[in-house]
Amino acid sequence: MSPSDEIWSAVTPEASRRLLAAAVESFAELGYHGTSTRHIAAGAGMSAGALYVHYRTKADLLFRIALLVHESVLEALRGSVEGVPGHARRVRALMYAFARWHARHHRAARVIQNELGALEDEHARRIAALRRRVRALLHDEVQAGVAAGAFDVADVAGTSRALASLAIDVCRWYRPEGPSSPEEIGALTAHLAARILRCEDGAA
Amino acid sequence: MSPSDEIWSAVTPEASRRLLAAAVESFAELGYHGTSTRHIAAGAGMSAGALYVHYRTKADLLFRIALLVHESVLEALRGSVEGVPGHARRVRALMYAFARWHARHHRAARVIQNELGALEDEHARRIAALRRRVRALLHDEVQAGVAAGAFDVADVAGTSRALASLAIDVCRWYRPEGPSSPEEIGALTAHLAARILRCEDGAA
Numbered sequence: 001m002s003p004s005d006e007i008w009s010a011v012t013p014e015a016s017r018r019l020l021a022a023a024v025e026s027f028a029e030l031g032y033h034g035t036s037t038r039h040i041a042a043g044a045g046m047s048a049g050a051l052y053v054h055y056r057t058k059a060d061l062l063f064r065i066a067l068l069v070h071e072s073v074l075e076a077l078r079g080s081v082e083g084v085p086g087h088a089r090r091v092r093a094l095m096y097a098f099a100r101w102h103a104r105h106h107r108a109a110r111v112i113q114n115e116l117g118a119l120e121d122e123h124a125r126r127i128a129a130l131r132r133r134v135r136a137l138l139h140d141e142v143q144a145g146v147a148a149g150a151f152d153v154a155d156v157a158g159t160s161r162a163l164a165s166l167a168i169d170v171c172r173w174y175r176p177e178g179p180s181s182p183e184e185i186g187a188l189t190a191h192l193a194a195r196i197l198r199c200e201d202g203a204a
Numbered sequence: 205m206s207p208s209d210e211i212w213s214a215v216t217p218e219a220s221r222r223l224l225a226a227a228v229e230s231f232a233e234l235g236y237h238g239t240s241t242r243h244i245a246a247g248a249g250m251s252a253g254a255l256y257v258h259y260r261t262k263a264d265l266l267f268r269i270a271l272l273v274h275e276s277v278l279e280a281l282r283g284s285v286e287g288v289p290g291h292a293r294r295v296r297a298l299m300y301a302f303a304r305w306h307a308r309h310h311r312a313a314r315v316i317q318n319e320l321g322a323l324e325d326e327h328a329r330r331i332a333a334l335r336r337r338v339r340a341l342l343h344d345e346v347q348a349g350v351a352a353g354a355f356d357v358a359d360v361a362g363t364s365r366a367l368a369s370l371a372i373d374v375c376r377w378y379r380p381e382g383p384s385s386p387e388e389i390g391a392l393t394a395h396l397a398a399r400i401l402r403c404e405d406g407a408a
Contacts, residue, residue: 028321029321030235030237030238031234031235031236031237031238031318032235032238033234033235033237033238033239034234034235034236034237034238035237113376114235114318117232117233155392157383158384158388158389158392159392159396161377162370162392162393162396165369165370165373165374165376165377166366166369166370166373168373168376169368169369169370169372169373169376170369172317172369172372172373173365173369179361180362184362185362188359188362188363188366189366192363192366192400195399195400195402196396196399196400198399
């Protein structure tokens with residue numbers, strides 16, 4: 001099982017789940033526009049006809065993947081700060097979780113980033129709303145820390161954006177066979193974020 | 205003229221140049237595998253037959269774009285530190301140039317990042333060599349500053365990678381109609397990099 005299988009572990013029946021994983025592989029290899037539903041179905045060991053029992057169109061598959069991916073990252077971020085006290089500790093927990101998630105789920109994350117432009121309008125609106133919630137989570141944490149005097153930041157919007165880049169870009173370069181584990185990447189990212197916010201010295 | 209046209213401004217004849225720009229647009233819209241040479245030729249106001257006078261295959265076009273893009277970023281990085289004294293000033297100049305380049309050329313940069321996997325083997329090897337030179341430029345600057353005691357960094361490889369993420373990820377989210385200019389993004393990125401390296405206080 002690849003780590004990203006967690007993202008769709010609750011999807012039933014099993015054939016629907018298998019098709020999501022096969023679609024990610026096809027989109028990663030050929031791009032959304034270069035992929036046929038026949039190719040996806042074959043990847044899942046099914047006929048093209050059997051695919052349509054579970055998903056009406058290729059666009060539906062892309063949307064379903066985008067939805068599950070964004071719900072997964074939101075859940076990881078929310079869970080990371082739940083009950084954590086102190087601005088510095090909270091933002092470190094958030095950045096650790098954010099970078100670690102992008103290492104673990106690098107393949108699905110890359111596919112979705114590359115193919116956001118291929119989403120149909122109504123789907124794109126729903127995904128954009130989820131993306132705004134991810135950005136707001138980080139932005140609000142930074143804002144709260146600045147307001148409390150725990151962080152030293154002149155440009156909250158630009159700095160939050162940069163913190164997001166540190167975590168999100170992990171999915172572009174991360175390779176499971178590389179020298180660092182997702183946890184090590186998470187820890188380094190949290191450390192560098194604390195430097196950016198000037199809250200390294202255990203200040204809460 | 206879009207800023208990225210600079211990347212191929214030296215390509216002649218004009219029809220070859222026009223095809224590169226049209227290919228970037230087609231790849232951005234449909235992905236490499238979803239794009240036909242007919243579609244690219246149409247975007248350049250030419251027939252498919254006329255395209256083959258300039259490029260043998262779609263793969264040649266992708267390689268040519270990747271080559272010019274990587275040479276452009278290398279040139280921007282090298283130029284940024286030429287004759288600049290002091291480790292802190294050099295790394296700031298490098299990060300400014302790196303992030304600014306990715307804002308200005310966000311469209312071509314995204315296409316190439318998304319489609320690196322579509323390069324043919326020999327092409328991929330040549331592009332990988334250029335990418336290693338980009339990474340080495342930043343890594344060696346950080347290393348030199350650490351050796352001289354100008355930067356405070358425990359993990360040179362991981363920190364250099366994170367600095368690269370700050371600059372490269374700009375091409376994922378940058379929109380020309382957004383609130384920040386490429387120069388403002390460059391300045392913020394240089395400032396945050398200095399915080400990461402702990403060399404903000406004018407230390408050389």
